[in-house]
Amino acid sequence: MADVSEIQAGATQKRRTDWLFVVGVSIVSLVVVLAAIGPAISPYDPTVSTPTVSMPPPPLAQWPSLFWGVLTGSVEQTPHWFGTDSSGFDIFSRVISAPRIDLTIALAANGLSLLLGVFLGLIAGYFRNIGTEVMMRTSDVLQSFPVFISAMILVALAGRSTTNIVIALALLYTPIYVRLTRSEVLSQKTRGYVEAARALGNSELIIALRHVLPNSMAPALIQSSVTIGFAILLTAGLSFVGAGVRPPTPEWGLMISTGATQIVLGEWWPSLFPGIAISATVFGFAVLGNALERRYAG
Amino acid sequence: MLVKAGTAKEARVEGRSPVIEARNLAVRYVTATGVVTPVRDLTLTVHEREVVGLVGDAGSGKSTAALALMGVVRPPGQIASGSVMFGGRDLLGLDEDALRAIRGNEIGIIVQNPRSSLNPMLRIGRQIANVYGAHNQATSREGWDKAVDMLRMVGINDPERRVGAYAHELSGGMAQRALIAMALSSSPRLLIADEPTSGLDVTIQAQFLDEMWQTVQATGSAILLISQDLGVIANYCDRVVVLHDGAIVEDRPVGEFFADPQHPYSRSILALQKAASEADAVAKRSDGEREKLIEIRDLAKNFPIRGSKKVVQAVENLSMTIGRGETVGLVGESGSGKTTVGRCLLRLEEPTAGQIEYGGTDISAIARSGMKRFRSKLQIVFQDPYDSLNPRWSVGQVLREPLNLHTSLSTAEKTARIGELLELVGLSPDIVSAKPRDLGASTLQRVNIARAIATDPEFIVLDEPTSVLAPAAIDGLVTLLRALQAELGLSYLFISHDLTTVKYLCDRVAVMYLGQVVETGTVDQVFNAPLHPYSRSLLDSHLFPDPTDRRVDRPDREQLEGEIPSPVDLPKGCYLAGRCPHALERCRAEPQMLHDMGDQRTARCWRVAEGDLEEAGR
Numbered sequence: 006m007a008d009v010s011e012i013q014a015g016a017t018q019k020r021r022t023d024w025l026f027v028v029g030v031s032i033v034s035l036v037v038v039l040a041a042i043g044p045a046i047s048p049y050d051p052t053v054s055t056p057t058v059s060m061p062p063p064p065l066a067q068w069p070s071l072f073w074g075v076l077t078g079s080v081e082q083t084p085h086w087f088g089t090d091s092s093g094f095d096i097f098s099r100v101i102s103a104p105r106i107d108l109t110i111a112l113a114a115n116g117l118s119l120l121l122g123v124f125l126g127l128i129a130g131y132f133r134n135i136g137t138e139v140m141m142r143t144s145d146v147l148q149s150f151p152v153f154i155s156a157m158i159l160v161a162l163a164g165r166s167t168t169n170i171v172i173a174l175a176l177l178y179t180p181i182y183v184r185l186t187r188s189e190v191l192s193q194k195t196r197g198y199v200e201a202a203r204a205l206g207n208s209e210l211i212i213a214l215r216h217v218l219p220n221s222m223a224p225a226l227i228q229s230s231v232t233i234g235f236a237i238l239l240t241a242g243l244s245f246v247g248a249g250v251r252p253p254t255p256e257w258g259l260m261i262s263t264g265a266t267q268i269v270l271g272e273w274w275p276s277l278f279p280g281i282a283i284s285a286t287v288f289g290f291a292v293l294g295n296a297l298e299r300r301y302a303g
Numbered sequence: 304m305l306v307k308a309g310t311a312k313e314a315r316v317e318g319r320s321p322v323i324e325a326r327n328l329a330v331r332y333v334t335a336t337g338v339v340t341p342v343r344d345l346t347l348t349v350h351e352r353e354v355v356g357l358v359g360d361a362g363s364g365k366s367t368a369a370l371a372l373m374g375v376v377r378p379p380g381q382i383a384s385g386s387v388m389f390g391g392r393d394l395l396g397l398d399e400d401a402l403r404a405i406r407g408n409e410i411g412i413i414v415q416n417p418r419s420s421l422n423p424m425l426r427i428g429r430q431i432a433n434v435y436g437a438h439n440q441a442t443s444r445e446g447w448d449k450a451v452d453m454l455r456m457v458g459i460n461d462p463e464r465r466v467g468a469y470a471h472e473l474s475g476g477m478a479q480r481a482l483i484a485m486a487l488s489s490s491p492r493l494l495i496a497d498e499p500t501s502g503l504d505v506t507i508q509a510q511f512l513d514e515m516w517q518t519v520q521a522t523g524s525a526i527l528l529i530s531q532d533l534g535v536i537a538n539y540c541d542r543v544v545v546l547h548d549g550a551i552v553e554d555r556p557v558g559e560f561f562a563d564p565q566h567p568y569s570r571s572i573l574a575l576q577k578a579a580s581e582a583d584a585v586a587k588r589s590d591g592e593r594e595k596l597i598e599i600r601d602l603a604k605n606f607p608i609r610g611s612k613k614v615v616q617a618v619e620n621l622s623m624t625i626g627r628g629e630t631v632g633l634v635g636e637s638g639s640g641k642t643t644v645g646r647c648l649l650r651l652e653e654p655t656a657g658q659i660e661y662g663g664t665d666i667s668a669i670a671r672s673g674m675k676r677f678r679s680k681l682q683i684v685f686q687d688p689y690d691s692l693n694p695r696w697s698v699g700q701v702l703r704e705p706l707n708l709h710t711s712l713s714t715a716e717k718t719a720r721i722g723e724l725l726e727l728v729g730l731s732p733d734i735v736s737a738k739p740r741d742l743g744a745s746t747l748q749r750v751n752i753a754r755a756i757a758t759d760p761e762f763i764v765l766d767e768p769t770s771v772l773a774p775a776a777i778d779g780l781v782t783l784l785r786a787l788q789a790e791l792g793l794s795y796l797f798i799s800h801d802l803t804t805v806k807y808l809c810d811r812v813a814v815m816y817l818g819q820v821v822e823t824g825t826v827d828q829v830f831n832a833p834l835h836p837y838s839r840s841l842l843d844s845h846l847f848p849d850p851t852d853r854r855v856d857r858p859d860r861e862q863l864e865g866e867i868p869s870p871v872d873l874p875k876g877c878y879l880a881g882r883c884p885h886a887l888e889r890c891r892a893e894p895q896m897l898h899d900m901g902d903q904r905t906a907r908c909w910r911v912a913e914g915d916l917e918e919a920g921r
Contacts, residue, residue, distance in 0.1 A: 196690055196691075197685045197686075197687055197690035197691030197692075198690065198691050198692055198693040198694070200651055200683075200685065200691065201683070201685065201691045201692070201751070201754070202693075202704070203651060204649055204651060204678065204682060204683045205678060205682075205704060205705050205708055205754070206674070206675040206678030206679065206705075206708050206709065207704075207708065208672075216693055219695050220693065220694060220695060
């Protein structure tokens, strides 16, 4: 009697709205939607320049009337909401088109490193031997380099292409997953159900894959959200220093980089809007990761 | 005898003033879904020099009730109604400062899990002194001296040195004593002990409860002892209060309670004890003409210590045979190596030496991969029912695994077999899709048993399968194990430290101490007339739920000194010599052999073999 109602009370408390979770999910969904349809709904082609160069965004006060005008068709040319840059690209179109490339790189890199890292982590944790210990120490050494420098060097060596960026990021994020999965595997493999599976006559490989692996993935999956956010930041950073995607691909880091030279001339808008976009995205993924961790790992 | 014990107790209570009187106490929690009342209408009196046992299942409100007696409720709870008279005042009417002066000073509390109740950052002497100083005007020097006195009083050797120890430097038993020293430092009039011995080994538990009982008798305070262990209740309490669903359903002297429980719930928790005493009447099938199923010869297991050439000797030269359809009990305290034996038998642990013969094969010598064909015949049930089930798998998946591994049944046949297995262990087939987190411990342990019997094994290692279950659930499980044995002809190796269950379930028993078997024999032989000093002490320390033969009433106790030594640097002679009251010079010098005592009994003690030690009849 008492037990049941106590459990129910606990359950309702858990269901109380977690606002950070809502914020995280909203931002992440927006980014995902833009990645899907951003280029299709952008008012201008993000890779074709317009005749108007370095045009500031319209003052905020005019936005409602301009917006109304676009809706009713009384304004014949769609305004440059975020202005144009020194090459005449429409910044708004580029900002909403960029998630496609940024998110693709981040998702692909994260997916690759998740696969590789969870697999290696399982091996390193379950079949602990000299070989796996050497692997762990190697990944410690790799992790001790600043991620950004490593990424730059890898891309510089392999050449500037989207595939190479994905591979470089994947390599850099793998050790995180290896470490997370390994420590979870180490604690799971001493559990009774592993022993029971052994007593039933399962082979070690089957126990590792069917019993230990599914119970050891939660930390890595939760970390994914945070890693995707940082992968977007790193992609942008690489573009900023010229080691990322090539112009005129719409990409937030690249936009900040090309806009940066204009800031001294008072042209703040080419860099500001993509900057806000990156910050919000990284924030959204990080918050979502935290909320997931609270829910499922705590 | 029974009547006499009952009247004696009543006489003792008569003419004594009550220490604490709770009337219609209720505690409630207001939550989003409604009001929960874990304690409703608690009326309870504890007299001077009286030990009152509070019994009830997990979640019956025992701990909540105990805290409420001190005016403490965990938030967001509140005391809904009632009064608690203590020293002429209603505690519930007092303000926080006045209450705080009473708590720890006039009412002491000892909680479960001694280690987590001690501050790891403070020396234990400082902690005791702090508690003492909070209620008495004492300088820190006086507090420290008081701590030394208290530690000496609760039986800690060398208190001057121990007083400076940190919590992690104390063993579980010592930490528990430090806690009781803390609780008793300001001579409280009432001591509330909430499962004070859960997790302690029987010999340590007995030492501890003896000390608590004696201290209280000497200082004239009262104890409210909360426990699920009927043995503890029967041996130390004067009165039993049964709490069920937040209300008291029975409140009677201990003798009457055990002889004639009134409430159905009380009867259900006493059922196992009843069954165990009836089991005495059932002739044990120890005829020695059984077909041999498993023979263990000179089994040994060492664990190397990292960064050292030393080894932990978990099992040493153990020989044993288990007959078809027989249940052999393996008893001993934690660290005696009994679990390692069970794990070695199934090659979950690689034996260091020795042979294990099963069906004409030495299964300790074959390659690990070759074990698979024996796995369906040799099974194991583990201690923790929740931990031994994959948390992501439903009951159906769990039971399907052994069938997939060892049978070639069709999917439909497997499904049918799963239903059959669930029925065999007394569960409804409806739970096939339930996950472990949805089920209770006793149900989960039945699922574990169903998994173990899925492939028609001949032999099952039962590694403390009842240790995490509530008394009523233990009863059901043990009955189930016996029924399965009768139906399927299983042989069991029953590993346990719960002698009550062993007595009920086993035909023969082996007592282990520090990796060695010190005595073997039939259950009747060992339980009624133990030979080896360790078995005697173990049986004497074990608290059988029988109020007619209370430990506190027994004049001479066979008590070992100190605690189990570390299994790393074992002495040259008898391992027990350092603790044994009968030890002589020869015991310390010579390693002990297992002597054949005739009548299929063995004992590892030369004095027993030579008849030096008269049989300690129980």
